[in-house]
Amino acid sequence: MSGTSQRVQFPADFLWGAATSAYQIEGSPLADGAGPSIWQRFTRTPGMMANGDTGDVACDHYRRWKDDVALMKHLGLKAYRFSIAWARVLPEGRGRVNDRGLDFYSRLVDELLRNDIMPLPTLFHWDLPAMLDDRGGWLNPDVASWFADYANIMYAKLDDRVQQWATLNEPWVVTDGGYLHGALAPGHRSKYEAPIASHNLLRAHGTAVQAYRANGKHRIGIVVNIEPKYAASQSAEDLAAVKRADAYMNRQYLDPVFLGAYPDELQDIFDDAWPSWPAADLALIKQPIDWLGVNYYTRNVTRFDANNYPLRVASVKQDATYTETGWEVFAQGLTDTLTWIKQRYGNPPVYVTENGAAFYDPPQADDGVIDDPLRVNYFRKHLAAVSDAIGQGCDVRGYMAWSLLDNLEWSLGFSKRFGIVHVDFATQQRTIKASGKLYANVIASNGDVLNHA
Numbered sequence: 107m108s109g110t111s112q113r114v115q116f117p118a119d120f121l122w123g124a125a126t127s128a129y130q131i132e133g134s135p136l137a138d139g140a141g142p143s144i145w146q147r148f149t150r151t152p153g154m155m156a157n158g159d160t161g162d163v164a165c166d167h168y169r170r171w172k173d174d175v176a177l178m179k180h181l182g183l184k185a186y187r188f189s190i191a192w193a194r195v196l197p198e199g200r201g202r203v204n205d206r207g208l209d210f211y212s213r214l215v216d217e218l219l220r221n222d223i224m225p226l227p228t229l230f231h232w233d234l235p236a237m238l239d240d241r242g243g244w245l246n247p248d249v250a251s252w253f254a255d256y257a258n259i260m261y262a263k264l265d266d267r268v269q270q271w272a273t274l275n276e277p278w279v280v281t282d283g284g285y286l287h288g289a290l291a292p293g294h295r296s297k298y299e300a301p302i303a304s305h306n307l308l309r310a311h312g313t314a315v316q317a318y319r320a321n322g323k324h325r326i327g328i329v330v331n332i333e334p335k336y337a338a339s340q341s342a343e344d345l346a347a348v349k350r351a352d353a354y355m356n357r358q359y360l361d362p363v364f365l366g367a368y369p370d371e372l373q374d375i376f377d378d379a380w381p382s383w384p385a386a387d388l389a390l391i392k393q394p395i396d397w398l399g400v401n402y403y404t405r406n407v408t409r410f411d412a413n414n415y416p417l418r419v420a421s422v423k424q425d426a427t428y429t430e431t432g433w434e435v436f437a438q439g440l441t442d443t444l445t446w447i448k449q450r451y452g453n454p455p456v457y458v459t460e461n462g463a464a465f466y467d468p469p470q471a472d473d474g475v476i477d478d479p480l481r482v483n484y485f486r487k488h489l490a491a492v493s494d495a496i497g498q499g500c501d502v503r504g505y506m507a508w509s510l511l512d513n514l515e516w517s518l519g520f521s522k523r524f525g526i527v528h529v530d531f532a533t534q535q536r537t538i539k540a541s542g543k544l545y546a547n548v549i550a551s552n553g554d555v556l557n558h559a
């Protein structure tokens with residue numbers, strides 16, 4: 107079913123928001139006693155970052171947070187999804203607490219609430235404290251208890267005001283980018299490390315959820331990125347390739363969290379690098395969660411490729427629009443993702459916690475407008491796709507645009523812009539793009555504006 111023919115509609119209490127993450131926007135990474143993170147190191151490793159960019163300044167949000175909350179209010183956001191920099195709170199990653207770092211997030215939460223914007227913090231969005239990496243980072247089994255200790259500090263400080271928490275953002279990207287292919291911090295390339303990092307991320311999630319049940323009063327969940335895989339042909343080889351790709355990227359995280367088991371295909375992919383995990387670990391990972399965050403950007407049309415080790419898959423280019431990060435625009439994939447989650451995992455409460463696109467933004471016109479028609483079109487189609495999924499019975503409760511601001515797109519630096527608000531990185535001037543104006547109208551009309559051209 108296509109999103110265009112049906113009436114677009116959302117439940118009355120639908121939570122409209124926008125998302126960011128700490129290292130991508132804050133700047134001032136070592137201010138007020140914060141410790142370094144692995145991204146601090148990675149951005150200083152020659153050759154790893156486009157144009158040698160770093161997060162030293164980024165959107166300067168650490169100093170401009172009040173103005174940024176005013177901007178959110180102006181857009182009409184009902185929720186703001188942000189992440190907490192672990193090394194601001196615990197400069198060494200564990201042990202000594204840095205109150206000044208903790209206070210930054212407390213002030214931010216207060217300011218959001220004063221503006222009727224619901225704070226939706228994520229505890230970990232990739233910026234592991236560097237000193238924990240020195241102890242093995244996600245490869246050290248102790249990381250689960252380090253994470254729970256940090257989480258408990260955050261619960262104690264903010265749970266009186268925060269109603270909804272996320273443990274991790276996109277564990278797949280952490281392990282695929284950080285431990286298998288090395289394009290992201292900490293930049294390792296090892297088939298043997300990737301499964302261990304994944305497993306410890308999931309153990310950390312489980313441990314933090316368990317801690318929340320003891321010490322928190324509201325709701326907690328996890329955020330995963332889902333990229334549905336479609337077979338390039340019906341050949342047995344391609345169909346098996348699709349199963350491997352789907353198991354690796356999508357089911358590797360959701361199956362343990364919801365079903366308490368890893369997909370069988372992971373053994374086939376990782377071969378002797380796939381350990382047999384203790385049953386107690388899987389029981390720990392399968393803590394009931396209150397909500398699931400789904401980040402959706404694109405799909406993949408997949409075929410068999412013997413040379414692409416260890417997955418043995420490749421993607422097939424489509425006759426379609428592609429974004430600047432090389433991702434196919436395919437809104438139906440979001441409906442398919444949401445209906446798949448409903449069917450496979452028992453219709454949990456879902457929030458689309460990220461969705462958006464990097465496109466080239468034309469220069470500001472004389473009348474001040476930044477026209478970003480491709481992004482406008484992207485949001486229109488994907489919001490219709492969410493409405494379709496709701497029409498098909500999916501329990502989708504909210505949507506967060508990625509991203510509030512143009513920001514540091516990880517190893518691509520500032521070369522790719524995802525914002526609904528343009529940032530001039532030389533002056534830090536913020537300008538709402540046409541997509542931001544559309545989104546403000548979407549919020550104000552609870553989606554009804556999407557029924558009109």
Ligand code: BGC
Pocket residue numbers: 127130275276279331401460508515516524
């Ligand atoms: C991440 C964001 C990132 C976005 C676009 C997601 O993988 O959570 O931090 O900027 O996608 O690549």
